[in-house]
Amino acid sequence: MIYKIRHITEYKYLSPVSLCYNQAHLLPRDTLEQQCAPSNVVITPKPNYVAQHSDYFGNHYVYFSLQKPHTKLVIDVTTEINSQNERAAYALELGISCKAAREMLLYNQDPDTIQAKEYILASPMIRPNAQLKAYAEALFQDDVPLLSAARALTTKIFTEFKYDPSSTTVATPLGEVLERKSGVCQDFAHIAIGCLRALGYPARYISGYLETLPPPGQEKLVGADASHAWFAVYSPGEGWFEFDPTNDDIPKEQHITTAWGRDYSDVTPLRGVIFDGGNSHELRVSVDVRRLG
Numbered sequence: 001m002i003y004k005i006r007h008i009t010e011y012k013y014l015s016p017v018s019l020c021y022n023q024a025h026l027l028p029r030d031t032l033e034q035q036c037a038p039s040n041v042v043i044t045p046k047p048n049y050v051a052q053h054s055d056y057f058g059n060h061y062v063y064f065s066l067q068k069p070h071t072k073l074v075i076d077v078t079t080e081i082n083s084q085n086e087r088a089a090y091a092l093e094l095g096i097s098c099k100a101a102r103e104m105l106l107y108n109q110d111p112d113t114i115q116a117k118e119y120i121l122a123s124p125m126i127r128p129n130a131q132l133k134a135y136a137e138a139l140f141q142d143d144v145p146l147l148s149a150a151r152a153l154t155t156k157i158f159t160e161f162k163y164d165p166s167s168t169t170v171a172t173p174l175g176e177v178l179e180r181k182s183g184v185c186q187d188f189a190h191i192a193i194g195c196l197r198a199l200g201y202p203a204r205y206i207s208g209y210l211e212t213l214p215p216p217g218q219e220k221l222v223g224a225d226a227s228h229a230w231f232a233v234y235s236p237g238e239g240w241f242e243f244d245p246t247n248d249d250i251p252k253e254q255h256i257t258t259a260w261g262r263d264y265s266d267v268t269p270l271r272g273v274i275f276d277g278g279n280s281h282e283l284r285v286s287v288d289v290r291r292l293g
Contacts, residue, residue: 001082001253001291002080002081002083002292002293003081003083003211003256003290003291004078004079004080004288004289004290004292005028005078005079005080005081005209005256005287005288005289005290006076006078006286006287007076007227007269007285007286007288008075008076008077008285008286008287009024009026009074009075009269009270009283010072010074010075010283010284010285011072011074011281011283012072012284013071013072013278013281014279014280015071015276015277015278016069016070016071016276017066017069017071017274017275017276017277018275018276019066019067019274019275019276020065020066020272020274020275021063021064021065021272021273022063022064022065022270022271022273023061023062023063023270023272024063024064024077024269024270025059025061025258025259025267025268025269025270026039026041026061026075026258026269026270027041027052027059027060027079028081028256028257029058029059029060029257029258029259031257033083033084033257034081034082034084034256034257035081035082035084036079036080036081037079037080038079039060039078039079040077040078040079041062041075041076041077042074042076043073043075043076044072045068045073048065048066049064049065050064051064057259057260057261057267059259062075075270083253083256084253090147090151090250092145092151093145093148095146095147095235096146096235096236097142097143097145097146098140098141098142098143098145098146098149098199098201099142101146101201101235101236102201104236104237105120105200105201105202105236108236108237112239113234113237116202116234116236117202118262119197119202119203119204119234120200121262122197123263123265124262124263124265125190125264125265126174126193126194126197126262127174128194128197128198130198131175132174132178132191132197132198133195133198135195136156136195136196136199137199139152139156140199146201146235147233147235147238150192150196150233150241151243151250153195153243153245154192154243154244154245154248155248157188157191157192157245158188158247158248159248161183161187161191162182163182164183164184165184167180167182167183168180170186170264172187174190174194177191178191185228185229185230186264188229188246189229189230189231189245190205190264191245192231192245193205193231193263196233201233201234202233202234204231204260204261205229205261205262205263205266206230206231206257206259206260207227207229207258207259207260207264207267207269208228208229208256208257208258209225209228209255209258209287209289210226210247210255210256211225211254211291212225212226225287225288226287227285227287228244228246229246230243230245230246231243232260242255256289269285
């Protein structure tokens with residue numbers, strides 16, 4: 001399946017911004033399931049400096065600076081992706097057990113396992129604790145296959161949490177999300193990752209897009225798709241496996257990966273520093289994921 005993705009981010013400021021320096025994680029990455037053509041990036045006003053780089057996790061990002069006054073900033077990124085993400089259903093009952101996975105993480109010295117173990121550590125937005133461990137540990141009994149337990153955790157979060165964009169912000173602590181049992185896809189991915197890390201399993205945060213299909217007989221609205229987030233757990237000797245707690249699903253071809261890291265803070269779509277601009281701004285984001293064939 002070929003997809004064309006267009007992600008437009010627009011900022012409007014109360015007064016002119018004199019300088020800005022920004023980093024944008026808006027360039028989808030190649031994976032085993034998708035291959036990306038070079039992205040077309042249009043920034044308005046035209047930057048004084050712009051360059052593309054790769055970060056520690058292998059994600060692509062754009063760095064740019066504007067050194068002239070402006071009251072509006074638009075970042076328009078278009079990418080075509082060949083998605084071959086017809087993933088076979090995970091053999092949830094056939095993989096290694098939770099106990100075996102923990103033992104292999106302790107003693108295996110293969111490079112993939114050693115590298116994956118950094119995803120057990122705390123990260124800026126996810127601090128594993130006793131509450132997160134208690135929320136999930138009944139699912140991860142020693143003899144239960146790790147992937148089966150991760151799938152059960154996905155369903156538990158989907159069932160017990162309410163999707164409510166008004167209940168959290170990017171800055172809401174994970175403990176509050178767990179207490180309120182509500183949030184958005186970013187929060188649900190963070191909860192799952194926190195539970196897994198608290199139990200000793202590597203887990204990472206994945207940002208990307210999810211194609212949304214209109215009801216039968218209706219036209220798809222441009223810009224109606226959304227940025228999305230889900231998680232992956234590492235099974236020693238087997239690799240990384242992805243789960244989507246927002247939709248109680250295993251990601252398929254409609255899930256398109258942009259970047260991954262320890263948590264949202266590693267892959268923020270746009271972050272940076274501005275000088276002046278007033279005490280508030282208006283943000284508008286439009287995402288369109290369109291099938292080309």
